[in-house]
Amino acid sequence: xxxxxxxxxxxxxxxxxxxxxxxxxxxxxxxxxxxxxxxxxxxxxxxxxxxxxxxxxxxxxxxxxxxxxxxxxxxxxxxxxxxxxxxxxxxxxxxxxxxxxxxxxxxxxxxxxxxxxxxxxxxxxxxxxxxxxxxxxxxxxxxxxxxxxxxxxxxxxxxxxxxxxxxxxxxxxxxxxxxxxxxxxxxxxxxxxxxxxxxxxxxxxxxxxxxxxxxxxxxxxxxxxxxxxxxxxxxxxxxxxxxxxxxxxxxxxxxxxxxxxxxxxxxxxxxxxxxxxxxxxxxxxxxxxxxxxxxxxxxxxxxxxxxxxxxxxxxxxxxxxxxxxxxxxxxxxxxxxxxxxxxxxxxxxxxxxxxxxxxxxxxxxxxxxxxxxxxxxxxxxxxxxxxxxxxxxxxxxxxxxxxxxxxxxxxxx
Amino acid sequence: xxxxxxxxxxxxxxxxxxxxxxxxxxxxxxxxxxxxxxxxxxxxxxxxxxxxxxxxxxxxxxxxxxxxxxxxxxxxxxxxxxxxxxxxxxxxxxxxxxxxxxxxxxxxxxxxxxxxxxxxxxxxxxxxxxxxxxxxxxxxxxxxxxxxxxxxxxxxxxxxxxxxxxxxxxxxxxxxxxxxxxxxxxxxxxxxxxxxxxxxxxxxxxxxxxxxxxxxxxxxxxxxxxxxxxxxxxxxxxxxxxxxxxxxxxxxxxxxxxxxxxxxxxxxxxxxxxxxxxxxxxxxxxxxxxxxxxxxxxxxxxxxxxxxxxxxxxxxxxxxxxxxxxxxxxxxxxxxxxxxxxxxxxxxxxxxxxxxxxxxxxxxxxxxxxxxxxxxxxxxxxxxxxxxxxxxxxxxxxxxxxxxxxxxxxxxx
Numbered sequence: 001x002x003x004x005x006x007x008x009x010x011x012x013x014x015x016x017x018x019x020x021x022x023x024x025x026x027x028x029x030x031x032x033x034x035x036x037x038x039x040x041x042x043x044x045x046x047x048x049x050x051x052x053x054x055x056x057x058x059x060x061x062x063x064x065x066x067x068x069x070x071x072x073x074x075x076x077x078x079x080x081x082x083x084x085x086x087x088x089x090x091x092x093x094x095x096x097x098x099x100x101x102x103x104x105x106x107x108x109x110x111x112x113x114x115x116x117x118x119x120x121x122x123x124x125x126x127x128x129x130x131x132x133x134x135x136x137x138x139x140x141x142x143x144x145x146x147x148x149x150x151x152x153x154x155x156x157x158x159x160x161x162x163x164x165x166x167x168x169x170x171x172x173x174x175x176x177x178x179x180x181x182x183x184x185x186x187x188x189x190x191x192x193x194x195x196x197x198x199x200x201x202x203x204x205x206x207x208x209x210x211x212x213x214x215x216x217x218x219x220x221x222x223x224x225x226x227x228x229x230x231x232x233x234x235x236x237x238x239x240x241x242x243x244x245x246x247x248x249x250x251x252x253x254x255x256x257x258x259x260x261x262x263x264x265x266x267x268x269x270x271x272x273x274x275x276x277x278x279x280x281x282x283x284x285x286x287x288x289x290x291x292x293x294x295x296x297x298x299x300x301x302x303x304x305x306x307x308x309x310x311x312x313x314x315x316x317x318x319x320x321x322x323x324x325x326x327x328x329x330x331x332x333x334x335x336x337x338x339x340x341x342x343x344x345x346x347x348x349x350x351x352x353x354x355x356x357x358x359x360x361x362x363x364x365x366x367x368x369x370x371x372x373x374x375x376x377x378x379x380x381x382x383x384x385x386x387x388x389x390x391x392x393x394x395x396x397x398x399x400x401x402x403x404x405x406x407x408x409x410x411x412x413x
Numbered sequence: 414x415x416x417x418x419x420x421x422x423x424x425x426x427x428x429x430x431x432x433x434x435x436x437x438x439x440x441x442x443x444x445x446x447x448x449x450x451x452x453x454x455x456x457x458x459x460x461x462x463x464x465x466x467x468x469x470x471x472x473x474x475x476x477x478x479x480x481x482x483x484x485x486x487x488x489x490x491x492x493x494x495x496x497x498x499x500x501x502x503x504x505x506x507x508x509x510x511x512x513x514x515x516x517x518x519x520x521x522x523x524x525x526x527x528x529x530x531x532x533x534x535x536x537x538x539x540x541x542x543x544x545x546x547x548x549x550x551x552x553x554x555x556x557x558x559x560x561x562x563x564x565x566x567x568x569x570x571x572x573x574x575x576x577x578x579x580x581x582x583x584x585x586x587x588x589x590x591x592x593x594x595x596x597x598x599x600x601x602x603x604x605x606x607x608x609x610x611x612x613x614x615x616x617x618x619x620x621x622x623x624x625x626x627x628x629x630x631x632x633x634x635x636x637x638x639x640x641x642x643x644x645x646x647x648x649x650x651x652x653x654x655x656x657x658x659x660x661x662x663x664x665x666x667x668x669x670x671x672x673x674x675x676x677x678x679x680x681x682x683x684x685x686x687x688x689x690x691x692x693x694x695x696x697x698x699x700x701x702x703x704x705x706x707x708x709x710x711x712x713x714x715x716x717x718x719x720x721x722x723x724x725x726x727x728x729x730x731x732x733x734x735x736x737x738x739x740x741x742x743x744x745x746x747x748x749x750x751x752x753x754x755x756x757x758x759x760x761x762x763x764x765x766x767x768x769x770x771x772x773x774x775x776x777x778x779x780x781x782x783x784x785x786x787x788x789x790x791x792x793x794x795x796x797x798x799x800x801x802x803x804x805x806x807x808x809x810x811x812x813x814x815x816x817x818x819x820x821x822x823x824x825x826x
Contacts, residue, residue: 001599008612010602017598042560055585063616101602108596112556113563143525144712147455149559150526172468183521185430185719186414188732189423189514199421203476214734239736289712298711299557299702306598319601321627323652 002102003066011069011102013310016332019081019095019115020305021088025123025297027402030393032126032386033094034156035118036084040373042110048073075103079368082335084377085159085386086363087393088119089348091409093333094302096364101309108304116300117149121156124271124295126390128287129161130398131275136163136284138179139170140266141292153292159382163284174379181236181264181286187214197227207233209264212249213240221249225256234262234283242267243280250281270295275400308332318352329411336360337392337407345392351412415515416479424482424515426723429745432494432508432528433718434501438536438710440815443806445539445799446507447569448531449497453786455523461486488516492781495748497790498572498799499776500806501532502761504822506746507715509777514722521717529712530562534569537684537708539803541700542574543811544688549576549697551592552583553679554705566705572795575704576697587792594649594677594699600627610640620646622677625662626653634662638669647675647696655680656693663694683708688813721745731765742824749773750805750820758805764825 005011024031048056048070056062056070077099088094095111097104128137139157142150142165154162154170164179165171171178182200190196193215200208206228212220212235224232235253237245242265253261262283270290277285294300307330311317318330331352338347338360349357356362367375390397397406418424437444461469461483469475469483490512501507508524510517541550552570555563555578567575567583577592578584584591595613603609606628613621619641625633625648637645648666650658655678666674675696683703690698707713720743724730731743744765751760751773762770769775780788803810810819 001595004595004613004616005599005602007616008603008608010612013602015598015602052585056581059584059591061581061584061591101598105596105598109555109563110560113558113560116557117559117562142522143717144529144714145526146530146559146562146565147523147526148561149530150522152559168469168474171472171474172465178472178474182414182417183518184734184736185428185514185518186418188719188734189418189426189428189722190421191725195421199423200417203417203420213736216735239738289714293711298706301557301702304556306601309602312604321597321601322629323597323626325652 001105002069003062005101006065006069012100014316015099015101015104015306015310016308017097017104017108017304018093018307018333019111019302020093021090021300021302023090023301024405025120025294025300028123028297029397029399029403029406030390031088031119031300032122032160033082033086033088033119034084034122034159034382035114035152036081036367036375037377037379037382038118038152038155039095039111039114040367040375042114043075043079043107043368044373046073046075046107046110069102073103073106074371075099075107075368076371077103077368078366078370079375080364081367081375082363083365083385084382085384085389087389089405089407089409091350091411092348093335093350093364096332112302112304116302118152118156119300119302120294120298121153121292122160123297123300124291125157125160125162126386127271127295127400128274128291130390131271131400132285133278135282137161138163138264138284138286139165139167139291140286141288142167144289145292150292155379157291159379160386161383176379181209182211184211184214187211193220194223194227197224201228206231209234209236211236211238213238217245217249218252221252222256225253225258225261230256230258230260232258232261234264236264236266236286238266242282243277246277246280246282271400329413331413335363337363339392343392344394345407346394347407348409349412350409353412414518415482416475418514419478419482425513427729428512428514428517428719428723429721430510430517430521430717431506431720431746432524432715433506434503434713434715436503436714437818438533438707438713441536441710442810442812442816442819443803444501444532444713445535445573446495446499446501446532447497447535447572447795448527448565449494449780449788450790450792450795451531451565451568452508452524452527453780453788455527456488456492456520456781457786459486459488459520459523482515486516486519487784488512488520488781489784490516490781491779491783492788493777494780494788495776496778496798497795498797498802500802502818502820502822504763504824505761506748506763506777509745525715525717529715531565531569532713532715533707533711534566534705535573536710536713538570538573538575538704539799540684540708540813541687541704543803544684544813545698546691548695550574551576551677551697551699552578552580552704553699554701555580557702558705563705568792570704572792573799574796589792594622595624597624597627600624606633607636607640610637614641619644622647622649624649624651626651630658630662631665634665635669638666638671638674643669643671643673645671645674647677649677649679649699651679655695656690659690659693659695684813742826744826748776750776752805756805757807758820759807760820761822762825763822766825
């Protein structure tokens with residue numbers, strides 16, 4: 001596309017691309033924007049080096065003129081977008097890219113890859129956080145997804161309210177708090193469970209979390225409290241009927257005087273099984289597979305569409321395809337969330353006019369101006385924004401049951 | 414775990430970890446091993462640099478002794494595994510890691526991340542290839558998954574028989590053939606569809622693939638053939654009832670004398686919709702979302718379990734946890750595929766003895782010996798192996814309908 005557009009002379013036309021979702025994952029009531037920070041990092045680093053150019057040249061992927069363009073590539077346009085942690089709905093213009101066609105079209109894959117992944121994880125994480133109530137969640141899914149996706153997943157989970165991650169790289173790269181527990185292999189490595197627990201307590205102190213279901217749970221709990229005393233930090237349950245076992249373990253811990261020892265549960269948890277444990281004496285959840293796979297929705301179905309471009313006279317024109325069954329709306333959009341008198345969201349307003357409607361707050365912020373990043377922010381700001389954005393939605397948004405969008409998207413044309 | 418094991422003195426015990434699946438994705442009849450090559454690359458590069466060590470030190474993640482161990486870390490053990498492209502079944506020991514506990518336990522996350530991702534994509538890709546018969550498949554899912562997962566997904570799809578990918582990085586990094594088509598944005602950028610097509614043909618020749626559903630398909634096909642002549646390479650359909658539209662377009666192309674112009678279809682295809690188009694005049698498929706999300710199974714559920722380790726006397730002992738509902742089998746396993754007289758697979762034999770059973774072929778190969786990689790191979794070797802491995806399975810394996818494992822896994826204990 002770039003090569004042909006350079007040749008036909010339209011590559012330098014001003015263009016506007018929008019990122020939006022035609023629909024939410026099946027049955028979800030809101031989407032969550034995460035990935036903006038990663039996107040800005042990727043944009044900053046988006047260059048074609050000698051190695052990449054050599055590949056394209058040697059394999060005759062593009063012609064000399066295109067290689068020349070790519071060798072000097074640096075995005076010089078503007079980006080606007082929903083801030084990280086914000087909620088979105090079908091049609092919300094999550095990111096708007098303005099630049100020449102040539103420079104903007106090259107960003108499609110990197111922008112969509114980042115947002116489709118991170119928003120998918122975030123959509124699931126946010127529901128899990130709500131299901132867990134005040135109990136902390138540990139992200140433990142690294143082993144179940146691509147090694148780099150794992151780092152991004154841990155970051156997304158933290159934005160949505162997870163307390164920590166077992167992915168140390170996410171701690172290193174993004175400052176996500178890290179936590180971990182021992183695996184069954186650690187117990188099996190030692191000649192007895194007692195030796196394993198003693199080794200762990202010697203090294204990490206009585207406040208550590210002991211995994212108690214390698215052999216017999218009741219025996220392991222007794223051994224753990226005997227060795228660590230009533231200050232044992234926590235025990236982890238990773239199998240069986242977690243509610244039933246948690247009740248039994250709580251009773252046993254209390255009988256042993258370990259009233260403060262917490263019970264952490266893991267074992268293929270998702271938002272539904274987390275919610276089902278609400279009445280069980282559980283103090284925290286470790287979540288893996290279902291988090292990193294978006295709990296049934298591993299991609300967010302976001303698309304990147306040209307909505308306006310310059311014509312031969314230099315006038316910006318809205319454009320939209322007419323493909324069957326894939327509605328598109330031309331024109332650069334602006335977005336606002338309408339709030340009722342109590343401050344509860346009542347509609348997503350997507351307008352071409354850009355005028356701010358009454359009783360609404362604007363949703364787009366400037367992220368990049370003339371190629372310079374102006375939208376950096378701390379991850380904790382995104383985390384706090386997400387907390388507020390979900391709280392602002394009507395209560396139906398927080399129902400776990402499958403349903404429809406919590407608020408309607410209203411277009412002005 | 415590492416810190417506590419170093420302190421208790423058991424970190425240096427010889428240990429054997431196995432990677433296996435407790436079950437296949439729901440309804441699948443075989444699994445596909447992909448990721449071995451990426452795993453060997455990752456193992457080669459698995460070191461703790463100053464930056465990583467500083468993070469661990471500054472955040473007091475581990476103690477000084479552990480930092481010292483990590484700073485000199487280099488895997489010095491052995492790896493055995495199924496070769497890339499091979500099929501697997503529940504319980505198949507896909508990878509076996511032998512080394513000290515300390516050096517082997519550190520590899521859990523990287524090994525599982527790579528294999529859980531790549532095998533998940535491969536399991537779906539293999540079925541799509543079978544569904545497509547002799548028609549080529551183009552991998553086009555990069556925008557729907559994490560930016561680095563996208564590269565690995567393109568690689569996995571190629572091993573399973575996809576013809577090409579739109580991911581140029583996969584071409585650069587792994588030599589996967591690359592291909593691409595224009596998007597609707599390219600047509601919309603121009604003042605008319607005719608101008609867009611002309612620009613594309615001028616730049617890429619008459620053999621290019623024109624996207625014909627931006628406005629009106631019949632008009633676009635007529636315009637395309639008028640401009641490119643009967644040598645127009647292909648048209649792409651991305652919306653509507655693909656079978657119906659393909660029939661109409663084939664008729665129109667033939668009437669225009671463009672008998673050799675191919676019809677490529679895209680639009681959220683998966684193995685089922687590919688199969689449903691078998692009778693339609695379609696010449697190739699572009700597959701995106703469903704490929705990169707494993708078509709409903711985005712992770713392969715592979716686990717990494719300690720199955721044997723040295724005891725205090727230096728004798729290797731099989732070990733297994735007894736957790737409820739998660740069966741584990743102790744002891745280092747060997748694997749063979751039993752073949753009947755016609756060469757068709759009839760069982761997966763997983764034995765602790767290691768003796769090769771009659772009428773079987775061994776499934777494990779040496780990948781790493783004493784820390785040195787000995788199992789490198791070309792990607793095309795994996796691709797050819799996969800073709801043979803699927804052909805060797807009983808025909809039930811290739812049914813698209815949900816079902817059970819194509820062959821049983823038989824354990825000797």
